[in-house]
Amino acid sequence: MDLDVRERTAVVTGGSSGIGLACVTRLLAEGANVVTCARDRERLDAAIAPLDAQYPAQLSWQTADVRTGQEVDDLINAGVKKFGAIDMIVNNAGQSLSSNFDSTTDADWMSEFQLKFFGVINVLRAARPWLTQSEVASVVNINAVLARQPNANLIATSATRAGLLNLSKSLSVDFSDDNIRVNSVCVGVIDTGQMRRRYRAAESELSFDQWYEQLSLNLGTNIPRLGRPEEVAAAVAFLLSPLSGYTTGAVLDVAGGIGRYV
Structure with a gap:
C-alpha cells in the first residue's frame, strides 16, 4: 500500500531505539524524509548510521532533549535547512516511572510533567509554522493505555499520560483552522529497551x-x-499519511487488547 508520504518530511523524537526507531525506519521505507533526535549521541549514531547508509539523502539527525526549547528549535531548523519543509510529527520521546504516591518525589512529578507535556509543546511550537504550509500536515502523539486505565504503581506516568491525551484532543481542535490533524496512538506492553530494563530491575529467576x-x-x-515496535510504527505511519486524511482527534490502541475501557 502506498501511503503517499514520499518526499514528505517527518520529525520523529526519541528515534534511537524502540518505537521511535521503528517509526524512523518505516517512514524511510515509505520514501519520506526523516528528522530525528535523542539525548544520547552514541546510541543515536549507532542506531541511525546503518539507516543513513541505506537512505543517505533522506535523513537528518542530532542530539536534542525535547524538554529544552532551544535544542528543539535547532533540530527543526536543521531539518528545514536540509529538506525545506516539515509535514509530519511523531512525538515519541518518553519513559515510564515506576513509583506509587509515597515514593514519587516532587522532582519525579515535575520530570514526568516536563517530558510528557513540554516534550510535545516544544516540538509543536517549533514546527507549527512549517506545518501550516503543508497540505498534508499531521501529528501523532505516542501515548499509552495508562492514559485511560491508570496503574497505581506508575502513578505519575499514568497521570501525565492522561493529561497528554487531553492535550492531544484539544490540539486537534485548536489546530484544525490550520488544517493540521492530531491523533494519538496508545500502546500497551511493547518489546523495547525500556521493557528489557524493567525485567532486569525485577531480578526475576x-x-x-x-x-x-x-x-x-x-x-x-x-x-x-x-507487541513489536514495528506494529506500532505501522499504525503511526497510517495515521500520519493522507490515507487517514479525515481522521483527527482519534485514539488508536496498539496494545493487544489490554484496554478494558469503552
Missing part, C-alpha cells in the same frame, strides 16, 4: 519470555505476547 508471559496474564492481554 524467570527467563524474559516467562516473565513477560506472567506479566501478560496479570495484565489480561488478549494477545499473550509482547
Whole structure:
C-alpha cells in the first residue's frame, strides 16, 4: 500500500531505539524524509548510521532533549535547512516511572510533567509554522493505555499520560483552522529497551519470555505476547499519511487488547 508520504518530511523524537526507531525506519521505507533526535549521541549514531547508509539523502539527525526549547528549535531548523519543509510529527520521546504516591518525589512529578507535556509543546511550537504550509500536515502523539486505565504503581506516568491525551484532543481542535490533524496512538506492553530494563530491575529467576508471559496474564492481554515496535510504527505511519486524511482527534490502541475501557 502506498501511503503517499514520499518526499514528505517527518520529525520523529526519541528515534534511537524502540518505537521511535521503528517509526524512523518505516517512514524511510515509505520514501519520506526523516528528522530525528535523542539525548544520547552514541546510541543515536549507532542506531541511525546503518539507516543513513541505506537512505543517505533522506535523513537528518542530532542530539536534542525535547524538554529544552532551544535544542528543539535547532533540530527543526536543521531539518528545514536540509529538506525545506516539515509535514509530519511523531512525538515519541518518553519513559515510564515506576513509583506509587509515597515514593514519587516532587522532582519525579515535575520530570514526568516536563517530558510528557513540554516534550510535545516544544516540538509543536517549533514546527507549527512549517506545518501550516503543508497540505498534508499531521501529528501523532505516542501515548499509552495508562492514559485511560491508570496503574497505581506508575502513578505519575499514568497521570501525565492522561493529561497528554487531553492535550492531544484539544490540539486537534485548536489546530484544525490550520488544517493540521492530531491523533494519538496508545500502546500497551511493547518489546523495547525500556521493557528489557524493567525485567532486569525485577531480578526475576524467570527467563524474559516467562516473565513477560506472567506479566501478560496479570495484565489480561488478549494477545499473550509482547507487541513489536514495528506494529506500532505501522499504525503511526497510517495515521500520519493522507490515507487517514479525515481522521483527527482519534485514539488508536496498539496494545493487544489490554484496554478494558469503552
